Amino acid sequence: MSADGFRIVGMQPTPPKAHKKNRLRGKPVISAALLFLIVFGCMFAELLMTKDPTYMDLAHSRLPPDGEFLFGADTMGRDLFSMIWYGGRISLAIGFLSMAISAVIAVVVGTASGLAPKAADAALMRLTEILLSIPNLLLVILLQAILGKANVLSLSVVIGVTSWLSIAKVVRTEVQTLRGSEFILASRAMGGGFVHVLRRHLAPNFFPSIMFMMVMNVRSAMIAESTLSFMGLGLPVNVITWGSMLSLAQNALISGAWWMILIPGLFLITTLVCITNLGNYLRKSLNKGQRNL
Amino acid sequence: MRSRVFTLGKNLLIFALSLAILSVAVFYVARLAPGDPLASYYGSRVEKLTPEARFAAEERLGLHDPIIVQYFKWLRGALRGDFGISFQYKRPVVEVIGGRIGNTLALGGIGFALTFALALLLGVFCAGHEDTFLDKLICKVGTVTGCIPEFWLSLVLILIFDIYLGLLPGSGAYSVGKADDLGDRAAHLLLPLAVVVLGHLWYYAYMIRNRMLEEIRADYVLLAKSVGLPDRKILFRHCLRNCMPTYLSIMAISVPHIIGGTYIVETVFSYPGVGTLSYESARYQDYNMLMVLTLLTGAVVILCNLVAQTVNARIDPRGRAAETEVTADVR
Numbered sequence: 001m002s003a004d005g006f007r008i009v010g011m012q013p014t015p016p017k018a019h020k021k022n023r024l025r026g027k028p029v030i031s032a033a034l035l036f037l038i039v040f041g042c043m044f045a046e047l048l049m050t051k052d053p054t055y056m057d058l059a060h061s062r063l064p065p066d067g068e069f070l071f072g073a074d075t076m077g078r079d080l081f082s083m084i085w086y087g088g089r090i091s092l093a094i095g096f097l098s099m100a101i102s103a104v105i106a107v108v109v110g111t112a113s114g115l116a117p118k119a120a121d122a123a124l125m126r127l128t129e130i131l132l133s134i135p136n137l138l139l140v141i142l143l144q145a146i147l148g149k150a151n152v153l154s155l156s157v158v159i160g161v162t163s164w165l166s167i168a169k170v171v172r173t174e175v176q177t178l179r180g181s182e183f184i185l186a187s188r189a190m191g192g193g194f195v196h197v198l199r200r201h202l203a204p205n206f207f208p209s210i211m212f213m214m215v216m217n218v219r220s221a222m223i224a225e226s227t228l229s230f231m232g233l234g235l236p237v238n239v240i241t242w243g244s245m246l247s248l249a250q251n252a253l254i255s256g257a258w259w260m261i262l263i264p265g266l267f268l269i270t271t272l273v274c275i276t277n278l279g280n281y282l283r284k285s286l287n288k289g290q291r292n293l
Numbered sequence: 294m295r296s297r298v299f300t301l302g303k304n305l306l307i308f309a310l311s312l313a314i315l316s317v318a319v320f321y322v323a324r325l326a327p328g329d330p331l332a333s334y335y336g337s338r339v340e341k342l343t344p345e346a347r348f349a350a351e352e353r354l355g356l357h358d359p360i361i362v363q364y365f366k367w368l369r370g371a372l373r374g375d376f377g378i379s380f381q382y383k384r385p386v387v388e389v390i391g392g393r394i395g396n397t398l399a400l401g402g403i404g405f406a407l408t409f410a411l412a413l414l415l416g417v418f419c420a421g422h423e424d425t426f427l428d429k430l431i432c433k434v435g436t437v438t439g440c441i442p443e444f445w446l447s448l449v450l451i452l453i454f455d456i457y458l459g460l461l462p463g464s465g466a467y468s469v470g471k472a473d474d475l476g477d478r479a480a481h482l483l484l485p486l487a488v489v490v491l492g493h494l495w496y497y498a499y500m501i502r503n504r505m506l507e508e509i510r511a512d513y514v515l516l517a518k519s520v521g522l523p524d525r526k527i528l529f530r531h532c533l534r535n536c537m538p539t540y541l542s543i544m545a546i547s548v549p550h551i552i553g554g555t556y557i558v559e560t561v562f563s564y565p566g567v568g569t570l571s572y573e574s575a576r577y578q579d580y581n582m583l584m585v586l587t588l589l590t591g592a593v594v595i596l597c598n599l600v601a602q603t604v605n606a607r608i609d610p611r612g613r614a615a616e617t618e619v620t621a622d623v624r
Contacts, residue, residue: 129598130311130318130591223442227557230444231572249448253463256456265445272440280436 031277038271042088051079053086053240065259072259074248076237080259084267087240091222091268094156094241098221101160103167103214110171111198115179125172128165140228150228150235159224167213174206215279219272226268242268304599308592315591319584320364367584377581381573386581390567390589397566400482401555404489408551409544411494416501421528423506432502435495443492443554447561450484464563485562492554497543504539508532538608545601549594 056076065072071080113124139162147154178184178201187197222242228234229243237244245264252260342350351357358366370377376386419428455463462481508514509532517527556568563569567586574582 126307126311127314130314130595219440223440226442227444230442231557231560233576246445246448253448253451253456256452258452261445261448261452265442265449268442268445269437269440273437276436276440 028274028277028281031274034270035274035278038088038267038274039092041085042092045082045085045089051082053078053082054238055079064257071263072257074245074252074257074260076248080245080263083240083245084242084264087242087245087264088267088271090152090235090239090241091225091243092271094152094159094225095218095222097153097156098159098163098224099214099217101157102164102217102221103210105160106164106167106210107171107198107203109164110168111175111194111202113168114172114175115194121172125169128168140224140233144228144233150233152235152239155225155228155234156221159221159228163217163220163224167210167217170210170213171206174209175202178202178205212279212283215275215282219275219279222268222272300603304603308595308599311595312588312592315595316368316584316588317364319587319591320367320580321360324360324363324580367581376585379574379579379582381577381579381582386585389582390570390585393566393570396564397555397559397568400485400489400559400564400566401551403482404486404493404555405548405551407486407490408493408497409540411490412497412501413540415494415498417505417528417533419498419502420505420509420532421524423509428502431495432499435499438491438495441492443488443557444561446492447485447488447558450487451562454484465565481564485558485564488558489551489554492558493547493551497547500543501536501540504536505532508535511535538605541608542601542605545597545604548597549590552590552593 056078065080071084073079074083109124109128113121116124140158143158143161144150144154147158184197184201187201192200225234225241226243226246229241230246230249232247234247235241235244237247242264246261249261252258356363367377374387378384379386379389382389415431419431422428451463454461461484463484465481505528509528513531514527517531518524522530555566556571558564559566559568560572567589570582571586571590573579574586
């Protein structure tokens with residue numbers, strides 16, 4: 001019996017293999033390329049910078065963009081073009097660091113809550129909900145006040161500590177559905193401790209579902225950094241980030257120096273849009289099938 | 294009937310307990326923060342005070358008692374409606390907040406109503422026209438606006454409409470001497486309102502769209518279609534109605550987002566509302582003010598969470614609440 005004759009009536013033959021050109025279809029190529037460009041530009045900022053980004057050349061204060069100052073100069077006469085690449089590093093670093101901090105807290109709390117008896121679980125969840133019902137802005141101001149003068153690490157901690165609840169909730173739900181499974185029971189029966197079960201059995205299963213939220217946390221952390229720096233609660237003006245560049249914006253408004261507001265903002269937003277697109281793609285592709293590993 | 298009273302009692306208890314825990318936490322944390330509350334009370338005169346005068350002043354404000362004693366003193370006053378004096382304004386806290394809360398309610402309330410009315414319209418429109426050019430465009434715009442920090446959007450709007458075009462005022466709630474002019478107030482409200490609405494609209498529209506699409510894929514739609522109902526009728530009569538529980542719970546859960554957004558917008562526009570007030574009080578260690586403001590926002594948020602849960606349980610007893618709760622927090 002030939003393979004050709006073995007065809008059920010009404011069933012479609014398998015579609016021809018996708019053409020090579022189509023392999024990139026539906027994938028966020030532009031976003032990936034742009035993000036790659038920005039990240040690399042920031043990493044190797046020294047090669048791109050035309051001037052020293054920290055040098056204050058007051059003679060060129062608030063100079064509009066021209067041939068020498070490609071993106072113009074800020075109130076202190078610093079070259080915006082160089083500052084963008086140089087400052088992007090810290091902005092990106094804070095984004096990823098805060099994401100890592102929030103993810104670690106979320107995984108630990110979420111797993112503990114998911115494995116705990118019902119009463120303890122309810123109490124824990126209720127308590128975190130109450131604490132996080134304080135608007136984030138206030139919470140961050142309070143924490144910042146306790147931690148003292150802001151630096152990159154303290155700012156990341158503050159943002160990370162205030163943004164883990166949504167991930168923890170997902171982890172908790174996933175753990176609750178997983179904890180009755182035989183493989184968890186077997187592992188525990190063989191003497192597997194909390195960390196072992198979490199690392200070898202739970203984490204691989206819930207990781208795909210929190211992946212997207214982690215990516216989104218990078219985005220919200222970067223927004224938080226810029227908002228805080230703009231309000232004068234984040235990094236000081238002499239630490240260059242996209243956010244602290246915008247902290248001079250009030251001043252720029254009065255003099256109508258649009259380049260000081262638009263350029264750092266556009267870089268920030270472009271990066272965030274790219275991250276979001278990649279995150280959305282991840283969510284779609286990871287949710288395709290059940291992982292049985 | 295008995296069970297309804299029971300649920301109400303339980304929720305009230307949870308609400309009271311949450312507020313109590315919140316107040317203890319904020320009280321404690323606020324006093325951990327470094328900084329000199331005397332400085333905000335006496336201003337720069339604080340440096341000229343002799344140590345004795347300083348001690349007496351601190352004694353008068355009750356800053357020497359152990360923190361627990363301070364808390365219970367505060368609580369006793371609070372239960373009688375006396376929330377103390379604002380260190381910074383030297384006036385009763387309630388009075389200061391009372392003078393400003395109207396502005397915030399106007400901004401936040403109108404913003405909230407507009408956001409959700411428009412989000413529903415856009416969401417249903419996009420769901421009805423899935424995968425058309427307009428739908429894709431709106432979704433793309435939504436993705437991009439979701440990435441724009443609110444303060445930056447405010448800055449750009451001020452730059453365009455106030456600095457370059459000179460059409461709309463970009464700061465304050467009214468022009469000098471025109472406090473009673475309603476038109477002037479409305480003009481000042483326009484730009485902040487635009488930021489609040491534009492900053493949140495797309496995200497919720499997108500959520501409603503996705504929920505509607507889920508509903509359109511359901512089996513009963515096929516049945517309704519085979520019976521011969523027109524598309525429009527199926528969409529509005531059946532799908533929309535099934536989306537309402539989600540819509541309501543999204544509305545309740547989104548309150549903290551919108552409050553947070555309003556606070557930032559108020560600060561950028563120097564709009565005299567509760568947001569700028571809480572920002573100031575946290576920066577200048579105005580304890581009494583901070584306590585009341587945090588409890589106020591906390592109470593609204595906790596209340597909204599409870600309402601969301603109850604509404605969901607009443608409209609849709611199958612417990613879809615957990616699911617929407619998670620998705621609403623993604624941002």
